[in-house]
Amino acid sequence: ASGSMDDLKYALDIRRLALDRRMWRGSVRKGIWLISDRYANADDNGEALFRYLCEHPVDGVDVYFVIDKDSEDFVRLSEIGNVVAQDSMEHHMLHMLADCIISSQADEYIWDPFWRKGMSREIFKDFYCRQHFVFLQHGVIKDDLSRWLNRFNKNISGFVVSAEAEEKSILGCNYYYDSNKVWLTGLPRYDHLYHNEQKEILIMPTWRKWLMKGYNAAASDKDAVHVREDIAETEFGQFYGALLTNKKLLDACDTYGYKLSFMPHTSMRECLDYLNIDEHVTKCSFERKYRDAFAEANLILTDYSSTAMDFAYLKKPVIYAHFDAERFFSGEHNYDKGYFDYAKDGFGEIATTVEEAVNLIIEYMKSDCKMKPEYERRVSAFFAFHDKNNCQRVVEKILKLESNKFD
Secondary structure (H helix, E strand, O other): OOOOHHHHHHHHHHHHHHHHHHHHHHHOOOOOEEEEOOOOOOOOOHHHHHHHHOOOOOOOOOEEEEOOOHHHHHHHHOOOOOEEEEEOOOHHHHHOOOEEEEEOOOOHHOOOOOOOHHHHHHHEEEEEEEOEEOOOOOOOOOOOOHHHHHHHHHHHOEEEEOOOHHHHHHHHHHOOOOOHHHHEEEOOHHHOOOOOOOEEEEEEOOOOHHEOOOOOOOOOOOHHOOOOHHHOOOOOHHHHHHHHOHHHHHHHHHHHOOOOEOOHHHHHHHHHOOOOOOOOOOOOOOOOOOHHHHHHHHHEEEEOOOOOHHHHHHHOEEEOOOOOOOHOOOOOOOOOOOOOOOOOOOOOEEEEOHHHHHHHHHHHOOOOOOOOOOHHHHHHHHEOOOOOHHHHHHHHHHHHHHHHOOO
């Protein structure tokens, strides 16, 4: 699409305002860093880094967090620093003036807010060429995501990683980044992980592209979170529906005093309305923060989600549900198999059926959900850092990046 004349006029107005602002501030212009997580939700590496920068401001840099104005996180984060409404005129102007776009996400709207506007996006090419995009990630990469995150598709200036094996895989696969652009710093949100176990079993599946309704065809990025109405009949729906109504599991939870909770991927939270879920299972809403969920749960059952990495980092047991592994890694989703072998490198057992998953969960409940020594050793060997200095390392890398930039 070529974009409407209104879009074109608006883009020209933004360009004029941005140029005026740049000239007005002149040689004393402060740097601008725009930080974000998802369109309408924070609670990820972006928020963690934003909080750090609000507590440890960088001289000569103005920091803003970008999020949908209707999000509850907008109000919450406004209490600690500068927050700007996603896709507002202020956001668009700041984006054009920004030195660094810093996000846990790498979708088009993050680094090109005019990506749907046809010719309008061409107006800002000279602005984009002077910016850096720092990708904080929203998890540890264990699969091959080079089809999506390669340099020719995203042109990332700083690619944050947490493990030497992860770093090696990005440098060795078809991402095409130099070593100076892959930063072994650890994820910012790991600085804020903590323990507050509440005898909870957390079921946390990731999303699948084929389960989304109108994926890549949404009117806006804000609305690209709708699942198929028939999701309960799919292989995904049948597995988790059977697990979340399993009498043996529910009875064991009563016996050993555990609560069973279901917290699907943020983009699939709608499935809570469609799947078959026992009334005794807690359905986690958007209000629940991942950091709190990881702290309060004693065990996590996931499938291919990188949230297992956060949980394992806390030395708590993980179970992988791989009932659809062949399809997941077939190329139909965004993932291809990478360096991480779940059997050899994983932080817990693999279940391929509901029965196996139930038996493993009960086994762990009987032993107070203690991570087994073999998996503890794997966790200790995998992560490069086990301190609380990830945010500091990321900021140091950004400052070095900025000091070497052209103007």
